[in-house]
Amino acid sequence: MLTTSRRGVLAVLAASMLPGVPRPARAGDATPISFGLNPLFLDSDIELLSMIGQYLSGKIGRPVQLVRRRTYQEITALLLSGQLDGAWVCDDPYVQHEDQLALLATPLYRGEPLYQTYIAVNENSRAQSFDELGGSVHAFSDPDSTSGYLVTRYLLAVRRQTPASFFREFFFAYGHRNVVRAIASGLADGGSIDGYVWDVMTEREPELVAKTRVVYRSERLGFPPIVCLKSARDTEIAEGISRAFLDMRLDALGQKILAILKLDGFVAATPDLYSGTLEKWLVVKAQA
Amino acid sequence: MIGIATTISQVVLSRLASDQENNLRALTNAYLDGISAAVTQPVMRGDVWETFDALDRARTHYTGVAARYVIVELPDKRVLAASEPLRFPVRSSIPTQISVHFPVIDGLGLDKEGGRAWLSRTLKVEGHSVGKILAEIDIAALLEVRRRVFWTLVLVNGAMTLAFAAIGYAFLQRMLRPLGTLTRYVERVREGRAEPIPEGDHHKISAEFRRLFDRFNAMSRALNERETLAARLAAQEKLAVLGKLASAMAHEVNNPLGGLFNAVDTLRRHGADASVRDSTLNLLHRGLWQIRKVVRSTIVTYRPEGFSYGLAPADIDDLRMLVEPEAARKNLVLEWRNEVFDKLPLAVGSVRQATLNLLLNACAASPPGGKVDFLAKVENEALVVEIGDAGPGLPSDLAAYLIGEGEAATLPGDGLGLWIVRRLVGGERGSIEVASMATQGTIVRVAWPFRKEPAAKDGEMPAIAEEIVHAG
Numbered sequence: 001m002l003t004t005s006r007r008g009v010l011a012v013l014a015a016s017m018l019p020g021v022p023r024p025a026r027a028g029d030a031t032p033i034s035f036g037l038n039p040l041f042l043d044s045d046i047e048l049l050s051m052i053g054q055y056l057s058g059k060i061g062r063p064v065q066l067v068r069r070r071t072y073q074e075i076t077a078l079l080l081s082g083q084l085d086g087a088w089v090c091d092d093p094y095v096q097h098e099d100q101l102a103l104l105a106t107p108l109y110r111g112e113p114l115y116q117t118y119i120a121v122n123e124n125s126r127a128q129s130f131d132e133l134g135g136s137v138h139a140f141s142d143p144d145s146t147s148g149y150l151v152t153r154y155l156l157a158v159r160r161q162t163p164a165s166f167f168r169e170f171f172f173a174y175g176h177r178n179v180v181r182a183i184a185s186g187l188a189d190g191g192s193i194d195g196y197v198w199d200v201m202t203e204r205e206p207e208l209v210a211k212t213r214v215v216y217r218s219e220r221l222g223f224p225p226i227v228c229l230k231s232a233r234d235t236e237i238a239e240g241i242s243r244a245f246l247d248m249r250l251d252a253l254g255q256k257i258l259a260i261l262k263l264d265g266f267v268a269a270t271p272d273l274y275s276g277t278l279e280k281w282l283v284v285k286a287q288a
Numbered sequence: 289m290i291g292i293a294t295t296i297s298q299v300v301l302s303r304l305a306s307d308q309e310n311n312l313r314a315l316t317n318a319y320l321d322g323i324s325a326a327v328t329q330p331v332m333r334g335d336v337w338e339t340f341d342a343l344d345r346a347r348t349h350y351t352g353v354a355a356r357y358v359i360v361e362l363p364d365k366r367v368l369a370a371s372e373p374l375r376f377p378v379r380s381s382i383p384t385q386i387s388v389h390f391p392v393i394d395g396l397g398l399d400k401e402g403g404r405a406w407l408s409r410t411l412k413v414e415g416h417s418v419g420k421i422l423a424e425i426d427i428a429a430l431l432e433v434r435r436r437v438f439w440t441l442v443l444v445n446g447a448m449t450l451a452f453a454a455i456g457y458a459f460l461q462r463m464l465r466p467l468g469t470l471t472r473y474v475e476r477v478r479e480g481r482a483e484p485i486p487e488g489d490h491h492k493i494s495a496e497f498r499r500l501f502d503r504f505n506a507m508s509r510a511l512n513e514r515e516t517l518a519a520r521l522a523a524q525e526k527l528a529v530l531g532k533l534a535s536a537m538a539h540e541v542n543n544p545l546g547g548l549f550n551a552v553d554t555l556r557r558h559g560a561d562a563s564v565r566d567s568t569l570n571l572l573h574r575g576l577w578q579i580r581k582v583v584r585s586t587i588v589t590y591r592p593e594g595f596s597y598g599l600a601p602a603d604i605d606d607l608r609m610l611v612e613p614e615a616a617r618k619n620l621v622l623e624w625r626n627e628v629f630d631k632l633p634l635a636v637g638s639v640r641q642a643t644l645n646l647l648l649n650a651c652a653a654s655p656p657g658g659k660v661d662f663l664a665k666v667e668n669e670a671l672v673v674e675i676g677d678a679g680p681g682l683p684s685d686l687a688a689y690l691i692g693e694g695e696a697a698t699l700p701g702d703g704l705g706l707w708i709v710r711r712l713v714g715g716e717r718g719s720i721e722v723a724s725m726a727t728q729g730t731i732v733r734v735a736w737p738f739r740k741e742p743a744a745k746d747g748e749m750p751a752i753a754e755e756i757v758h759a760g
Contacts, residue, residue: 137378169379171336178337186374187340
């Protein structure tokens with residue numbers, strides 16, 4: 001018993017130190033859950049983050065530590081290395097690591113788990129379409145962002161172009177809100193941005209958004225999902241995280257969070273929701 | 289006072305300008321330090337967004353520095369990012385007309401007229417330049433502060449200067465008021481009225497001025513006493529002259545009297561002879577005529593109404609009759625030339641009295657057997673009388689007194705005649721000149737300008753003349 005028990009403990013300890021193996025957790029444990037968040041428009045919304053932390057903690061029954069990093073890649077790396085129990089990631093990293101990641105929940109935006117990519121220009125720009133942006137300065141959000149990079153990269157790939165060949169200059173602003181700021185200030189002539197973020201910002205920061213104009217809207221793709229490692233999908237924590245998001249619209253605090261996020265709720269989704277994203281990623285990957 | 293105010297203002301403004309410049313340097317250095325720290329790493333990575341984001345945030349973080357724009361330039365002279373991307377797009381070159389403003393060496397360049405300052409700071413990592421921060425700062429607010437301080441100084445100092453000047457003026461006015469009073473009364477003395485300053489004017493003045501007023505009043509009293517005394521002396525002199533004249537006149541009358549008595553005796557004895565009677569009667573007539581002439585000229589000269597206007601040639605010639613006895617007494621030769629042929633618009637009594645006095649003086653001054661010259665003529669609308677004597681010459685102080693240039697400290701007994709002459713001539717606005725001859729003697733030249741106005745009444749005659757007449 002003792003031996004088994006000791007072996008079991010050692011196995012658990014060893015497993016926790018190995019990359020890609022989630023730490024074991026039990027409901028009622030005081031060990032904090034780590035939950036990663038990609039920078040959407042949330043960067044400066046301390047109150048919202050606090051509400052999400054409070055909500056998840058309350059639902060799962062354990063302290064929740066929200067982990068934020070500057071780039072998507074950092075969150076993805078933390079997640080894949082087992083340092084996060086779950087994360088809200090972009091659909092691009094999800095399709096890239098679909099073999100390792102499991103879907104826990106997907107947001108419902110305007111009644112559907114879908115969103116678009118916008119390509120916007122400065123209000124003073126004469127460009128009316130994406131193709132007129134050749135030779136301009138372009139702002140991307142993140143190299144691992146579907147809307148902030150992959151879709152535009154895909155549009156270029158089908159034109160046998162790359163950002164370096166098509167644009168005079170391009171840079172990453174690491175945040176969709178930053179892309180809007182770059183376009184509005186004139187730092188960039190145009191930028192690739194999450195359509196959902198742009199829409200929400202139209203209400204939250206109308207003056208800033210008014211300085212930009214959308215010249216391209218992509219087809220609708222699967223909304224960035226809540227994921228965890230496939231290896232940890234059956235743990236209580238993963239289940240707890242999934243349940244917390246899926247039940248969000250049933251909870252008072254959850255409704256407040258959804259109201260701020262302008263989302264209708266979260267639903268369970270299957271990988272084929274992200275086939276459009278995957279297709280684009282494959283095209284881009286093939287060109288690279 | 290204005291000079292002091294200007295100097296103070298200049299010192300304050302120059303100090304303010306220097307302090308402002310030092311503060312601006314300190315402030316901009318701190319500003320550049322902050323931006324450098326924020327952008328060095330992004331610049332090294334060539335991160336456009338991070339660099340822009342740092343510059344954009346600095347806008348709200350450094351409210352003390354009114355940056356018009358900030359540019360981060362890469363070593364290849366191209367813009368990595370600027371706070372005003374529309375003006376300075378990514379990867380563009382800074383236009384030459386703007387880049388010339390920035391100091392080549394790290395520092396601060398000022399354009400005080402334009403209200404602009406340009407900063408440059410090289411971003412260095414391990415001694416290597418990775419880029420440069422260039423910023424244009426609006427210093428109009430600083431200049432506005434300086435301008436306001438300038439105008440405040442001008443207004444405050446101007447107002448204070450004016451106030452002090454007004455106070456000083458009022459104070460000086462008040463201080464000098466007694467001097468004005470004194471000047472007024474001294475002016476009256478010059479006009480011949482020595483009046484003491486009334487006691488009422490002694491109030492509210494300093495002790496020094498009160499003493500001065502007291503001394504002036506003592507002086508004016510002494511002057512008045514002197515005037516009274518002089519008038520009295522003049523009257524006595526007149527009597528003395530009259531005595532002399534009476535004696536001379538008696539002599540003149542006495543001379544023909546012997547002849548007249550002889551003629552009467554001749555008539556008594558040989559009156560039956562017609563030829564003797566006629567010649568004797570003629571002799572009597574001539575003798576009596578001569579006596580009447582002497583008497584009449586005396587009356588004309590000394591009668592109270594003798595200051596009537598309208599001087600006839602005969603009025604001048606009459607004087608010869610009055611002087612001749614004195615001349616004869618001293619055996620003097622009297623050269624008499626009267627070139628006046630018309631009646632002149634002059635005061636008869638005043639002119640005759642002054643001339644007679646000068647003639648008698650000339651006789652008195654000349655040694656026995658000497659010569660006295662008299663000339664009367666009309667020249668430039670004036671009667672000119674020249675009297676020359678063979679005397680030892682008029683003492684210079686008396687001569688100066690006579691022509692009105694000085695006050696003789698003491699006038700000798702004879703000098704009283706000169707005092708009268710001066711007053712009489714001055715009263716008729718005449719002028720006196722005294723010329724000493726090369727060898728010996730003196731020539732006194734008096735000119736009486738013709739009076740333009742109608743003949744004055746007796747009441748308007750010079751006070752002294754009237755006094756003399758009444759005393760006579």
